[in-house]
Amino acid sequence: MHPQFEYRIMAVKTIANLTCPSPLPAKDTVLLGHGSGGTLSAELVRELFLPAFHNAALDRLDDQAILNINGSRLAFTTDSFVVKPLFFPGGNIGSLAVHGTINDLAMGGAKPLFLSVAFILEEGLSMDTLRRVVESMRKAAADAGVAIVTGDTKVVEKGSGDQLFINTTGIGLVPEGVELSANLARPGDAVLLSGTIGDHGIAILAQREGLEFESLIESDSAPLHGLVSDMLTVTSEIRCMRDPTRGGVSSTLNEIAATSNVGIELVERDIPVREEVRGACEMLGLDPLYVANEGKLIAIVAPQFAQDVLAAMRCNPLGKDSRIIGKVCESHPGLVTMRTEFGTSRIVDMLAGDQLPRIC
Amino acid sequence: MKYLDEYRDGRIARALATEIAQACTRPWVLMEICGGQTHTIMRYGLDDLLPKGLELVHGPGCPVCVTPLETIDKAIALAARPDVTLVSYGDMLRVPGSNSDLFRAKAQGADVRIAYTPIEAVKIARRLPERKVVFLAIGFETTAPANAMATWMARQEELANFSMLVSHVLVPPAIRALLASPDNRVQAFIAPGHVCTVMGCEEYEGLVRDFRVPIVVGGFEPVDILQAVLMLVKQLEAGQVKLENQYVRSVSYQGNRFAQELMAQVFEIADQKWRGIGMIPASGLRLREEYAAYDANKVFDLKLITAEEPAECISAQVLRGLRKPTDCAAFGMRCTPENPLGAPMVSSEGACAAYYRYRRHAPAV
Numbered sequence A: 001m002h003p004q005f006e007y008r009i010m011a012v013k014t015i016a017n018l019t020c021p022s023p024l025p026a027k028d029t030v031l032l033g034h035g036s037g038g039t040l041s042a043e044l045v046r047e048l049f050l051p052a053f054h055n056a057a058l059d060r061l062d063d064q065a066i067l068n069i070n071g072s073r074l075a076f077t078t079d080s081f082v083v084k085p086l087f088f089p090g091g092n093i094g095s096l097a098v099h100g101t102i103n104d105l106a107m108g109g110a111k112p113l114f115l116s117v118a119f120i121l122e123e124g125l126s127m128d129t130l131r132r133v134v135e136s137m138r139k140a141a142a143d144a145g146v147a148i149v150t151g152d153t154k155v156v157e158k159g160s161g162d163q164l165f166i167n168t169t170g171i172g173l174v175p176e177g178v179e180l181s182a183n184l185a186r187p188g189d190a191v192l193l194s195g196t197i198g199d200h201g202i203a204i205l206a207q208r209e210g211l212e213f214e215s216l217i218e219s220d221s222a223p224l225h226g227l228v229s230d231m232l233t234v235t236s237e238i239r240c241m242r243d244p245t246r247g248g249v250s251s252t253l254n255e256i257a258a259t260s261n262v263g264i265e266l267v268e269r270d271i272p273v274r275e276e277v278r279g280a281c282e283m284l285g286l287d288p289l290y291v292a293n294e295g296k297l298i299a300i301v302a303p304q305f306a307q308d309v310l311a312a313m314r315c316n317p318l319g320k321d322s323r324i325i326g327k328v329c330e331s332h333p334g335l336v337t338m339r340t341e342f343g344t345s346r347i348v349d350m351l352a353g354d355q356l357p358r359i360c
Numbered sequence B: 001m002k003y004l005d006e007y008r009d010g011r012i013a014r015a016l017a018t019e020i021a022q023a024c025t026r027p028w029v030l031m032e033i034c035g036g037q038t039h040t041i042m043r044y045g046l047d048d049l050l051p052k053g054l055e056l057v058h059g060p061g062c063p064v065c066v067t068p069l070e071t072i073d074k075a076i077a078l079a080a081r082p083d084v085t086l087v088s089y090g091d092m093l094r095v096p097g098s099n100s101d102l103f104r105a106k107a108q109g110a111d112v113r114i115a116y117t118p119i120e121a122v123k124i125a126r127r128l129p130e131r132k133v134v135f136l137a138i139g140f141e142t143t144a145p146a147n148a149m150a151t152w153m154a155r156q157e158e159l160a161n162f163s164m165l166v167s168h169v170l171v172p173p174a175i176r177a178l179l180a181s182p183d184n185r186v187q188a189f190i191a192p193g194h195v196c197t198v199m200g201c202e203e204y205e206g207l208v209r210d211f212r213v214p215i216v217v218g219g220f221e222p223v224d225i226l227q228a229v230l231m232l233v234k235q236l237e238a239g240q241v242k243l244e245n246q247y248v249r250s251v252s253y254q255g256n257r258f259a260q261e262l263m264a265q266v267f268e269i270a271d272q273k274w275r276g277i278g279m280i281p282a283s284g285l286r287l288r289e290e291y292a293a294y295d296a297n298k299v300f301d302l303k304l305i306t307a308e309e310p311a312e313c314i315s316a317q318v319l320r321g322l323r324k325p326t327d328c329a330a331f332g333m334r335c336t337p338e339n340p341l342g343a344p345m346v347s348s349e350g351a352c353a354a355y356y357r358y359r360r361h362a363p364a365v
Helices: A003-013 A039-053 A093-106 A127-144 A199-209 A225-234 A248-260 A275-284 A303-315 B010-023 B035-044 B069-080 B090-094 B102-107 B118-127 B144-156 B171-180 B193-199 B202-211 B222-238 B257-266 B289-294 B315-319 B351-359
Strands: A065-069 A072-081 A111-122 A147-156 A164-173 A190-193 A238-242 A263-267 A298-301 A323-329 A336-339 A345-347 B028-034 B054-061 B084-088 B111-114 B132-139 B162-169 B188-192 B215-218 B243-245 B267-274 B278-287
Touching: A072 A093, A093 A111, A093 A127, A093 A164, A093 A225, A111 A127, A111 A225, A127 A147, A127 A164, A190 A303, A199 A275, A225 A238, A225 A303, A238 A248, A248 A263, A248 A298, A248 A336, A298 A303, A303 A323, A345 B035, A345 B351, B010 B222, B028 B035, B028 B171, B028 B193, B028 B222, B035 B054, B035 B188, B035 B222, B035 B351, B054 B171, B054 B222, B054 B315, B069 B084, B069 B102, B069 B132, B069 B162, B084 B090, B084 B118, B090 B102, B090 B111, B102 B111, B118 B132, B118 B144, B118 B162, B132 B144, B144 B162, B144 B257, B144 B289, B162 B267, B162 B289, B171 B188, B171 B202, B171 B278, B188 B193, B188 B222, B193 B202, B193 B215, B193 B257, B202 B215, B202 B243, B215 B222, B257 B267, B278 B289, B315 B351
Parallel strands: A111 A147, A263 A336, B028 B054, B028 B188, B084 B111, B084 B132, B132 B162, B188 B215, B215 B243
Antiparallel strands: A065 A072, A072 A164, A111 A164, A190 A298, A190 A323, A238 A298, A263 A323, A336 A345, B162 B278, B267 B278
């Protein structure tokens, strides 16, 4: 069990003889942090959604459900997009909505086939904005070889939404012999990362805060199913793949560590961060390990295949900066640690809510 | 990255650590004042590089943590008013008051916004003349000039819909209170480099003289901190007592005169409550009478809001360097960053939060 979970259970047990002032009353309101991909999101899933909807496909808690239908294995996933601003360097809410759902399918090893799209539009949205978003979705889907086959439109009164929200749902087929899941990581496995981290989150923040840097920081938003297919050609001994979106690399690895009940040890020096992104993070008081990516993946690979998979990743333009960033270990199950440049070790934690800018 | 990579260089750090080990013949207790320095120590595991017996204790220099409960309660009460837009540094939103925090207030419909500087709050006030914009102005001498500037600008522009809820704290009176306390065990201090960038080093001379305690003004990168530790150990071992400046690339002896003048124009020194510690005389700043029209305490009648801190965990001792976060029975169990019981777990800058985030596993795996 993840030690944090253990703490929480103990907290419940000891509540009767609590001497310190009680923490704030149980979460009676939805907070922004519930959508941040950190511990509050995990808590919401564990305490509300899982008990309500519980079934074998859902309980795996992967980025997609894998369903056996007439001998085929179907990957099925859904995602909503509420990004602000709608347009940012490297993409917009439309391309992001296509890439995001493709990637959730790809992380299950599936070949993405069909998408649905649902728009929630706020009254007063400019038709030109909508047209540009739709055109960018068309192009993103065509480039990725998926078809948008069904959809829905709702309009809400002005003030009841924020311009434009998009939901996409996708289905794909998982090839024979491919079995990827967050509970399959084993001690000794290598942790692979397909390139620099933090680009998407910082591109959005820089746009939002009006920050300008010497070179433009672009979102890495991209469809990863081609890269995944290249990797699976090398070996099917890939245990698990995840795209580190909300909550960043740290949250994704914490989930894998908790689900597989293993430890993960990273090497700080080996984690690639663009110089501009590092600079922006320094200024904004953020840690790139917690910043969102939209075109990167993390793969847990059996050690004997790690180098070959890495080589295949580097041959794909979307994986050219791939690295082995650490390994799965037996010690400290459920925790992610990092060997620092100084040879010391520290925890890489899951965030409670959103990463907040530090004051000084 | 220039000016960062060289200060995070593992080889230089290890060389400094070796030098510290050679210089150190006896146990010493040092305190780093600033929460930013505590985080660097935890994040890079600097305490693991130091010889046994050389103890780093963590000071009260997290402005978010030491902001009194009643200031938070006032901010929440203001935010709850339908005519108020409350602007704050992001860190403050999660800090629990007596019954709620600003995140929850926001979730319940309050207009709470995060800003990187108080100038943004002035801009909001300019843009939304129908809203009463309040900036929650907290922090040490580091944030005081920007807060003074925002207030000064609002007055210049005669912005009628802008005010500040001020809870400013000062470092030297806090060090003085720590040293004057009969249970003090700190033998030397790393003074906060960013505070001194504004205020200069001069005001620390009196502490060095009155308490015969070595002080080194230190930076925030790992190499800065190790160098400051080395400078202190050398002084202690040689029986010297002086004020030295390690952070020369940022701190001058006089500090930033312009910033100091602006602060003096807008603020005056006042008694101040510190969360987890209590009242320290002349340890804070409040708006001068000329700026009363920009003082949220006066613009809105907030006198009735008071909050006494409950007899709390062990944060009072942690903030004074008497005990470590891990000495607390609640640490990591009943008290976590999601549900903080005490001040130092509240902000990401707090000592307990730093231990929780980087160190709750067994020592170096």
